[in-house]
Amino acid sequence: MHAENLSRGAGARRTNVVEGVAVSASLLCLVHCLALPLLLLLLPGVLGLFAQSDAFHYAALALVVPAGLAAFWLGYRRHRARRPALLGIAGVICLVIALLPGAGEGGELGFTVAGSLLLVAGHTMNWRLRTHAA
Numbered sequence: 001m002h003a004e005n006l007s008r009g010a011g012a013r014r015t016n017v018v019e020g021v022a023v024s025a026s027l028l029c030l031v032h033c034l035a036l037p038l039l040l041l042l043l044p045g046v047l048g049l050f051a052q053s054d055a056f057h058y059a060a061l062a063l064v065v066p067a068g069l070a071a072f073w074l075g076y077r078r079h080r081a082r083r084p085a086l087l088g089i090a091g092v093i094c095l096v097i098a099l100l101p102g103a104g105e106g107g108e109l110g111f112t113v114a115g116s117l118l119l120v121a122g123h124t125m126n127w128r129l130r131t132h133a134a
Contacts, residue, residue: 022071030116087122
């Protein structure tokens with residue numbers, strides 16, 4: 001029984017790390033989107049060009065999607081609630097739409113902010129449900 005509790009504790013810590021990475025990635029997207037004008041004023045040059053480029057958005061999405069999938073899957077296995085994952089999926093869809101051609105500056109900003117907020121809400125809900133499902 002003692003070994004089972006230790007194993008459960010290690011799994012909970014690992015899940016906390018995954019959830020922490022996932023919510024951090026979502027918050028990074030939100031901060032990037034909202035702070036970009038300020039960053040461009042403060043950090044001219046290559047960094048500003050990278051933050052404004054599609055490469056940054058694809059790199060951020062490449063971080064957000066696997067971290068989010070892992071966190072929502074681990075949370076679902078623990079609490080069996082679908083709502084956090086559905087919010088996360090909606091958030092990822094918004095982030096993908098923001099990268100599609102023709103979204104325009106306003107559309108890109110709106111979809112990115114909405115997607116980031118949905119992901120943060122999903123991760124927060126997932127975290128709370130997971131801690132109460134012990």
